[in-house]
Amino acid sequence: MARYAIRLEELTKDYPIGFWRSRPVRALDHVSLDVEPGEVLGYLGPNGAGKTTTLKLLMQLVYPTSGRAEILGRPAGDVEAKRRLGYLPELPYFYDNLTAEELLVYFGGLFGLAPAVARTRASILLDRVGLGAERRRRLRHYSKGMLQRVGIAQALVNDPEVVFLDEPMSGLDPVGRRDTRELIRSLRDEGRTVFFSSHILSDAEALCTRVAIMVQGRLVSTGRLADLAFEVQGWELVVSGGDGGALASLGLDAVTTAVDGRYVVELPVDRPPDQVLPELSRLHVQVVSLTPRHESLEDYFMRLVARRQAPAA
Amino acid sequence: MTERSTQWWQRPVWFTAAMVLLVAVFVSTAVMRDRVYAATDPETELLYIPSGPVLARMALSFDALLADVYWIRALQHYGGTKRGDSEARSYELLGPLLEITTTLDPHFNAAYRFGAIFLTEAYPNGPGRPDLAVALLEKGIEQMPDRWEYYMDIGFIYYWWVKDYGRAAEWFDKAADVPGASWWLRSLAANTLAAGGSRQSSRMLWREMYDSADTDWIRNEAARRLTQLDALDDIDQLIAASGRFVERAGRPPSSWDELVGASLLVGIPLDPTGRPYVMDSVNGTINVASDSSLFPLPGETLPPLPQ
Amino acid sequence: MSVIPRIAAQVFKESVRDKVLYNLVLFAVLLIAASYLIGQLTAGQDVKIIKDLGLAATQIFGLFIAVFIGIGLVSKEVERRSIYSLLSKPVRRHELILGKYAGLVLTLAVNVGVMAVALYAVLGYMSWVETEEFRRSWEAPATDPAMLAAIVLIFVQLMLVTAIALFFSTFSSPMLSAVLTFGLYVVGHFNADLRNFESVVESPAAVSLARVLYYALPNLAPFDVKAQVVHAQPVSLGYVALTSAYAAAYIGALLLAAVFIFSKRDFK
Incomplete structure (x- = not known):
């Protein structure tokens, strides 16, 4: 048993740009990172930070310029490692003329599964991603979100120990995002290692044991999300029981009415909840939920970059 | 430092070695094939024949199929012209079409044999070009020297159309020399030499052909030719009858009715296809009707009616 | 190792799904219609013409399948990015190439096989309705087993063309691959002319270049024995074996190069 599920060592990738005189562009710059078995790692960063490049290097879809990537103690691209991993590419695309079930049976076959076994597993997985009813439809008729779900199902067809998901939430509606979050949570509960990338911070919240934050091809910080210094930019408060007038008397103007008598209140930074909550209980308004709104990853990176440049200046 | 799952062929040495080996194998099989089988390569002969070869190359190995197309065109050209209006019947494309057909497919049996028949047929039923027909058959012999029919067909053309009986006998002999040829060719050659052009030897020729x-x-x-010979026999009889009328009346007959009236004929004489014979009292000849399928009668110039 | 047959089977399934085998219906209709029409037209040569037509159609139909599916086998996977998930499965890149190749060859084998059966059936029927005497006038019997030599060589030639198409598609776009493959096909039928180049030009450099090209470029003319077979000229087993050996080595070289190039590619 390898010590690490995933290990990146000084992983670097240059892409040649231009046709005649190739001027290399560094997509990934000496990234080192270890992921332990059973961890759920959020690989976060804005678009173009090198997240997809890292995943392609792990799948050996591209070759590193220098450094190495290992999965389960084996070099990237090793067939024995591939037997034990699953991979959802970014904006996945499969074969138009196949049905979801046929795709999973084909891919199952590549793992040596007998057709009957593969079919059983396909129907379990398609139920799990909510496509049970659509499994006999050709993929050409699938929406983006449905393809995303098929992509997750095919990544699990071999019951993998390590699952790589590249932007699993992109292109999904709110229900899809919730389902995907649930799915990742269940993968974690099953003891699998999950490595997923996202450019949206909130995707990582409540899911990840750890996050790694990438900016411009470099790993800028890793750690538990709570330990990272994200600035709180306000809170989202959901209440019920009061009426609009009562809330207005508190001087809270950013109020929207939600269904079944609930209200969503945006609390700015200068009205922290510990000030507001006592007043609410005075007005017999029940608090349904309270969520801090963090700064976006972009803002965080801007701040990091500014802070890094400041001493040098 | 990069680690790749290395297969043997990803190492430059092994890749090069394997590539060199494979290239050596396919080059040496190509050399061997050219040495051993070059003689049977049908395309090498084609290179030196004008006009058709260009087409053969353009056809990219579909030349046999293209030959079929040209053969069908030749048939259509011949048949269409023959059936067309008697004015402006021109068979000038027939020769080139057959030439292209046989160049594209040098073993196209029908194109040689039927083509030669079409070419020799006298105008207006054909272009009347025995010279082209002989050339076409000689091309066929070059490709397939063991086809005795082609030699016989040439002898035939000399016999029937050119009336060079010496040449005809020569070709019948050549045909008889080819292994597997029909036994009667030898006697046909002798007969042609002895009595070429006689109706009796012609009849023998067509009978064997039939x-x-x-x-x-x-x-x-062949059946049509034999019937034509029968018609020639009929015409001999009719001329004899006319001769007797001249003896009795002192003048040539002007119509069949006069011969019937003189009890020299029992009725209007019909050719074997059922069309009445035509007496041309102005020119003084007897012939088959021009709309008879036997028209025109071959070879022998018709004897003049007795005056 | 069992990955290659699975990929091959998938290629075959997809070609069935894409209605590639419908060309067989077209082929049958063509043969039957032609045998009826040509029987009306030409004097005693209908069996020859059906043979010509059947063998040529087997080759043309196969050629189009080999080229148009061959060029898409790999490049479509790359272009549509389906290769990302495929290569994350326990598939080595050379297994992908070989599996795709085997799959298309299997498709072609089924196609050519069915066409051969259909051709023999039509010819058998034509022979059956003719008199014994008439049959004797044919150069070769209608259902001449020697036609198999031509069919085998057509199939081997298609295998070679498939390898060419696959080779190009590992590094160029489908459009360019199609142009290059058809280009090589045409050159392959003309390049016998390169062998006799010294009789046409003086320059020894040009002659040696022509020689090199003659041996380096695929020589497809020798695979064409349709005319010989139709005219009952013998095609020896040795010839078929030697020509097939040539194809095997050439295909080997093409696949080796394809695998080498493909294994080095970054799928950006």
Whole structure:
């Protein structure tokens, strides 16, 4: 048993740009990172930070310029490692003329599964991603979100120990995002290692044991999300029981009415909840939920970059 | 430092070695094939024949199929012209079409044999070009020297159309020399030399042709020729009858009715196809009607009516 | 190792799904219609013409399948990015190439096989309705087993063309691959002319270049024995074996190069 599920060592990738005189562009710059078995790692960063490049290097879809990537103690691209991993590419695309079930049976076959076994597993997985009813439809008729779900199902067809998901939430509606979050949570509960990338911070919240934050091809910080210094930019408060007038008397103007008598209140930074909550209980308004709104990853990176440049200046 | 899952062929040495080996194998098989089988390569001969070869190359190995297309065009050209209006019947494309057909497919049996028949047929039923027909058959002999029918067909053309009986006998002999040729060719050659052009030897020729025909088309053609010979016999009889009328009346007959009236004929004489014979009292000849399928009668110039 | 047959089977399934085998219906209709029409037209040569037509159609139909599916086998996977998930499965890149190749060859084998059966059936029927005497006038029997030599060489040639198409598609776009493959096909039928180049030009450099090209470029003319077979000229087993050996080595070289190039590619 390898010590690490995933290990990146000084992983670097240059892409040649231009046709005649190739001027290399560094997509990934000496990234080192270890992921332990059973961890759920959020690989976060804005678009173009090198997240997809890292995943392609792990799948050996591209070759590193220098450094190495290992999965389960084996070099990237090793067939024995591939037997034990699953991979959802970014904006996945499969074969138009196949049905979801046929795709999973084909891919199952590549793992040596007998057709009957593969079919059983396909129907379990398609139920799990909510496509049970659509499994006999050709993929050409699938929406983006449905393809995303098929992509997750095919990544699990071999019951993998390590699952790589590249932007699993992109292109999904709110229900899809919730389902995907649930799915990742269940993968974690099953003891699998999950490595997923996202450019949206909130995707990582409540899911990840750890996050790694990438900016411009470099790993800028890793750690538990709570330990990272994200600035709180306000809170989202959901209440019920009061009426609009009562809330207005508190001087809270950013109020929207939600269904079944609930209200969503945006609390700015200068009205922290510990000030507001006592007043609410005075007005017999029940608090349904309270969520801090963090700064976006972009803002965080801007701040990091500014802070890094400041001493040098 | 990069680690790749290395297969043997990803190492430059092994890749190069394997590539060199494979290239060596396919080059040496190509050399061997060219040495051993070059003689049977049908395309090498084609290179030196004008006009058709360009097409053969353009056809990218579909030349046999293209030959079929040209053969069908030749048939359509011949048949269409023959059936067309008697004015402006021109068979000038027939020769080139057959030439292209046989160049594209040098073993196209029908194109040689039927083509030669079409070419020799006298105007207006054909272009009347025995010279082209002989050239076409000689091309066929070059490709397939063991086809005795081609030699016989040439002898035939000399016999029937050119009336060079010495040449005809020579070709019948050549045909008889080919292994597997029909036994009667030798006697046909002797007969031609002795009595070429006589109706009796012609009849023998067509009779043999009829009996040995391997297609209906040739058999029908031979039957038509034999019928024409019968018509010539009829015309001899009719001329004899006219001669007797001249003896009695002191003048040539002007119509069949006069001969019937003189009890020299029992009725209007009909040719073997059922069309009445035509007496041309102005020119003084007897012939088959021009709308008879036997028209025009071959070879022998018709004897003049006695005056 | 069992990955290659699975990929091959998938290629075959997809070609069935894409209605590639419908060309067989077209082929049958063509043969039957032609045998009826040509029987009306030409004097005693209908069996020859059906043979010519059947063999040529087997080759043309196969050629189009080999080229148009061959060029898409790999490049479509790359272009549509389906290769990302495929290569994350326990598939080595050379297994992908070989599996795709085997799959298309299997498709072609089924196609050519069915066409051969159909051709023999039509010819058998034509022979059956003719008189014994008429049959004797044919150069070769209608259902001449020697036609198999031509069919085998057509199939081997298609295998070679498939390898060419696959080779190009590992590094160029489908459009360019199609142009290059058809280009090589045409050159392959003309390049016998390169062998006799010294009789046409003086320059020894040009002659040696022509020689090199003659041996380096695929020589497809020798695979064409349709005319010989139709005219009952012998095609020896040795010839078929030697020509097939040539194809095997050439295909080997093409696949080796394809695998080498493909294994080095970054799928950006």
